[in-house]
């Protein structure tokens with residue numbers, strides 16, 4: 205439909221509250237981009253600037269080849285799902301859904317057809333005669349989605365559109381929205397703080413923290429090659445553990461010093477770390493790439509169990525080594541409990557390396 | 569738990585006393601409030617002799633005298649045939665409804681913009697608007713008269729409407745701003761995204777402020793309808809309203825009680841249903857609070 209880009213966009217709410225800092229992002233025509241980040245990181249602000257609801261402090265937002273900074277929302281041809289629904293309290297659900305079509309002067313029978321179609325997709329067809337205050341939170345949220353998808357705009361803007369649905373409905377809505385977006389080919393920006401939504405739906409994920417874009421890449425890249433230690437710990441559930449380590453050498457080979465332990469490096473990692481030449485590192489390991497055992501292991505690190513949580517199919521064991529904590533997945537038959545001494549093990553080729561100073565990833 | 573019972577026992581006495589006192593108080597209050605209206609109504613349909621026949625003090629049985637008369641509408645008929653009350657009634661209606669419509673139209677737009685925009689000195693502007701209502705009317709009526717004289721507005725209905733609007737508008741702005749403040753801006757944002765411009769979005773949310781606007785229209789009408797000062801001074805000549813006209817029934821040589829009572833009934837009667845309406849709207853409006861989605 206249309207490509208969307210942010211060019212050096214800043215948003216300053218005044219009184220020192222800078223919500224978005226130097227945002228640069230090129231969203232391709234028809235792409236599904238997810239804005240992912242913790243609460244208060246500036247996701248909604250970015251989306252609202254796209255919609256034309258928020259003044260842009262500096263920079264440009266471009267639809268296709270047109271700068272839209274001064275274009276009112278109605279002329280941007282967008283459809284948006286608001287974080288707080290923003291339904292019309294005095295109109296029936298039917299009228300709520302029909303409103304954008306009425307504005308676009310769609311003929312009445314066409315309105316009826318499209319509203320019914322959207323309502324069926326969202327399972328709210330039995331509520332069409334009610335008013336918003338007679339609906340549950342999830343039903344309101346579905347109405348808000350319906351109001352966006354009854355028409356085919358240039359850009360879809362979704363602000364946490366399924367956050368208040370139950371798990372089953374959410375899973376269904378994920379695939380419905382994804383299907384719809386793919387079928388219509390509408391450029392979509394989807395704000396969420398749920399990484400599962402971002403990872404499963406998006407073509408590319410923009411990870412934000414504290415108003416700064418951290419990484420903008422495919423879900424796979426964001427998961428496998430995080431740009432910095434913050435992204436590494438934010439993406440992935442349960443999250444990656446970080447350990448402070450130092451470069452050292454054992455009998456002429458490069459190794460990592462972790463407290464009183466040394467960790468031998470495989471050749472590829474050693475070459476990579478040698479090229480970077482950093483001494484202080486943050487080393488990450490994902491829980492499913494680490495293992496714990498009550499028996500001593502050949503390259504195991506002595507540690508103590510800090511907590512143990514059942515995840516369903518397996519248990520998440522958090523162990524303590526000095527002041528670092530590392531999470532590892534173990535079989536449900538794992539016998540250790542809080543305070544039990546045990547041994548942690550991981551392969552050095554599964555480790556992630558970041559510069560301890562600025563958190564940036566050590567280049568491959 | 570024991571101490572709790574003692575406390576509720578103490579309260580019980582107070583509540584019991586209140587339970588006895590409040591109906592008595594309410595009964596007295598009801599008589600106090602309704603008796604004048606009742607006497608006015610009765611006197612307006614009696615001829616003068618009946619109206620002034622009062623029993624001796626202490627003669628409680630003589631109270632039946634009060635109801636012993638044959639009803640007559642001569643006073644009402646005389647008001648409309650001899651005293652031009654048709655014109656005055658028309659003036660009252662036009663002036664009060666006209667000023668209410670103007671005040672509410674300008675007031676809702678002004679209140680909307682004050683509610684939605686942020687700018688420097690906004691608080692000062694708001695205070696200035698309401699401060700125009702702080703001076704008593706008598707304090708400004710003389711300069712206002714001079715101004716109206718010089719532009720030939722004295723004694724005209726537009727002049728009277730303008731005068732009422734001057735006094736109703738600040739009130740409208742303040743009251744309606746509260747209503748707009750309670751309507752989430754997000755609803756207008758949604759309307760804009762749906763393809764409406766700012767003004768259309770304003771019209772979309774206007775029904776949400778309807779209880780406030782309705783209540784305010786009625787309060788405006790009440791103010792103008794009951795007003796005496798503006799009507800005697802600004803309206804004198806061609807735009808007299810009912811209260812001013814009633815006052816003129818008091819002549820130095822002759823006070824025409826029957827007509828005065830009838831005029832009082834004519835003035836009061838339309839306001840009673842309106843008062844009941846304002847009550848419904850005001851309660852609906854004020855308990856509405858923030859608009860729930």
Ligand SMILES: Nc1ncnc2c1ncn2[C@@H]1O[C@H](COP(=O)(O)OP(=O)(O)OP(=O)(O)O)[C@@H](O)[C@H]1O
Nearest residue numbers: 217221222223242243244245246247248249250397
């Ligand atoms: N109107 C405003 N005035 C001042 N500061 C604001 C305003 N709106 C948002 N902020 C601030 O800007 C920052 C970003 O807010 P934003 O709403 O974009 O967060 P978000 O990423 O959408 O968070 P969430 O996931 O909780 O919705 C926050 O620190 C917030 O306090």
Ligand SMILES: [Mg+2]
Nearest residue numbers: 247248249287
């Ligand atoms: Mg948000």
